[in-house]
Amino acid sequence: MTAMIHPDNAASARVARxxxxxxxxxxxxxxxxxxxxxxxxxxxxxxxxAADGGAART
Structure with a gap:
């Protein structure tokens, strides 16, 4: 999965990280x-x- 973020968009970069x-x-x-x-x-x-179908665990 990828995200393309403008270099000046610090908020989106923080979310991505x-x-x-x-x-x-x-x-x-x-x-x-x-x-x-x-x-x-x-x-x-x-x-x-892939082994567990990508299900999230809590």
Whole structure:
């Protein structure tokens, strides 16, 4: 999963980081600069991984 966030949008960058997204690269979208954030998929067999269907645990 990815998120494209304008470099000046500090609030959205904080939310992305809080959700475990990590900045990957600088790019442009529709001619505007963006930072591309990505969320790594959990390894199979771990909480939220493919083995349990991605169900959240509490």
């Amino acid at each position: 809080r959700l475990a997204f990590t900045p990957r690269r600088e790019d442009s979208l529709f001619g505007k600069p963006v930072t591309v954030y990505a969320l790594d998929a959990p390894a199979p067999g771990t909480a939220g991984g």
